[in-house]
Amino acid sequence: MFRRRPPLPPFPPGGLLVGGAARDWLRGAPPKDYDWAVPDPAAAARAMAESLGGSAFPLDEKRGYWRVHLDGEAHHDFVPLPADLNDDLLRRDFTVNALAVTEAKKILDPAGGQADLRARRLRMVSAANLRADPLRAWRAVRLEVTLGFRLEPETERVVREVAAALANSTLRMPAAERIRDEVHALLLHPDAAHGLKRLEDLGLLALTLPELREGIGLQQGGFHHLDVFEHGLEALHQLLARLPDAPLPLRWAALLHDVGKPRSHTVDAETGRTHFYGHDKLGAALTTQMLTRLKLPADDIRHIARLVEAHMVPLPAGDKEARRFVHRRRDLLPDLLWVMLADREAARGPSSSEASRHAYAVAMGRVLEALEDRPAPPPPLLTGGDVMALLHLPPGPRVGEVLRALNEAVALDEIRNKEDARAFVLRLSERASLR
Template identity: 35%
Template sequence: MDARRRQSYGQGVPDARHAACNLARRLKKAGHTAYFAGGCVRDGLLGKIPKDYDIATSATPAQVTALFPGSNEVGAHFGVVIAKEQGHHVEIATFRTDGSYRDGRRPDDVTFSTPEEDSKRRDFTINGLFEDPESGEVIDFVGGRKDLAAGVLRAIGNPADRFNEDALRLMRAIRFATTLGFEIEPDTWAAIQANADGLLRISPERIRDEFSRLIVQPARARGLDLLVDSGLIQHFLPEVLPLIGCEQPPEWHPEGDVYVHTRIMLEMLGPEAPLELCLAVLLHDIAKPPTQTFDEQAGRIRFNGHDAMGALMAEEILRRLRYPNHVIEDVAFIVSRHMQFMNVQQMRTAKLKRFMSAPTFPLELDLHRVDCGSSNGFTDNLEFLIAKQEEFAAQPLIPAPLVTGHDLIRLGLAPGPRFSEILDAVQTEQLEGRLADRESAVAWVKGLI
């Protein structure tokens, strides 16, 4: 690897490589072997900028902490120490061989070993590479460079053993294949399918984190297919499976069933689509299977109330996966309103402004865009709303109120339920443009009461 390529690793990550090189250099000066390990080596070989750098070393945790006082011994029992250098946190792990994994997550014990043995206890060949920080030489004991060049994701050693050690690797396999665009090697794929129920041993939080990282990838639709075809999704999001084969009215959905419609929408989202939007697209029609009816008289399929039920199902699913409350609330709200877009051109100005003032409206508008684009192709409501955004841009959608509760009290009204009714009515007149100042608003209220 030439010097120019080694230097390019750190572009966009101020001094991250430099900081890690400093630590490795000090380890080597003290007589220890020190290599960059795992993802930073993989990403560098793929021409990507590593997000962070990990070091694998022959130094024991005690020797590492002696060299770098103030290090965090978060995983010293497993040979892992976090050292801080120039504002960067670098994980330094002692070469090791893992014992049994009775909890399906961490080894019961570790034995400090050699670089070759350490590489063979890792998950996939593309993550089992080392690099000498000074020379740039790549040390490959597991065939990772060949698999990187071929675009293949392959478990190291016996795939079933790797997945039984830590079943979250099942999800990681799908994520890596999705993120990198790699094909999963046949034996590894067969082991994923055969051991899919291993996810039952994994906490919802760990599954959630892997799934979140996958669903925001540009190739998220392929990732969803892999989760379905592998059988993994059955064990954490089984509500997706009934979407497959759930027929829709062909005049509105010529693209096919609900699953096909959903995955096309996922494909149409931009590469930087936020998590809330990706989850809302995935779950927006989640209640179509349980609400599906056949109107024989009209000769069409209906899904009455699937938006309201879908919001409840989305909330239940996301709570089961331990998503934060703000994510759950936003996704459920978006799902609950996605059918209202068909009525926006009939809304009065006040109702439309209130509809558009929701904090989630930009995400809802993007969902509506891909909802129509993946099905009937109608864009009239989308174009209407974009035009209204421009029309309303000069002023806040919901301006400061012209009348407050204190004004109502001064007019002789006692606080009570009628307060909110009057204030809402004044706001409606204001949003409709019929009241423009405080004096006219107070006069209007006087006339009302």
């Protein structure tokens, strides 16, 4: 049923391969990372780092956890060998993770994980284990999607119970960083949209991204054939179908691009038409709130929010407009185009047609040609000091306004040398003084 088992690296003295690493090896998949239970984690980590040319460092000195990074390879984690290995394995989340392999390839399986592996079944070791660490509810969805397994009914029932207990504060929410990591593991999978649907089905999405759920059942009409929630999932799906290696920020932007629609929803009393005025700006603000709550890096949050805010900008109708589009949004490209394409391909309502999608593709082509023609911005012809000297201005916002206008004119090939740049600045100042 599974592929041929891959070779394993040399075992640390007295060590066992445990948990997900043992599971993956038994499935015939090279472990993404290696988890070792050893008598002396520090000594084992240093010995591996020395023999294989990696670096060893403590993850948690108090508990004796160590890690080894090897260049271009999976990392290796070392934890103390428990006094009662079976008892340790039986405290884990799912039977397929409650496994260990000895150097002689003997398999330790106190919970029946091998049978569940063969059946592609995700079964809890015990309900108490899931409640002891509620993050395991999110992990259940992640493992379903990434392993292609299915939760067995009793385990699914307990996962729903855990979600309900978290919602009513009977159980304590896991740290946001831990939830984020599970969500990111889902988003990095090709079937990420299905994973998000499973979070919703099990009651976990309301605990993770409640704002995203506000689009459930909110119909849009026009270009759209899906409600706002399903449209976001479909946009993510369309992105990954075209760009399987899309980075996480781009995946987030595709998913959240319309998150502002539910709160900007209005209906024209006379025509009955639905509108979502300002949903791009509101969506950017909500995106910032949501991803800050999940502890994403600040730079990623800013980039994602800017993509959400910009996803409605009109595409250019001509070559000059395409150069202007690139100049004004260069730091968002090509990500912005990917979000816009995913948005358009996820909308196949009555107003959508092959002709409209073709026109959209032509406009995108203009932007790509302009970006290819000038992959980097042209060097500035004048500095802020030059502008201040020329116009006898003190430092201030007016200098920035002039420079922005000048640099855009340069980007549009309207100005090609310093002499023309100085003349442009003087004309700009003269027009301003005449107002």
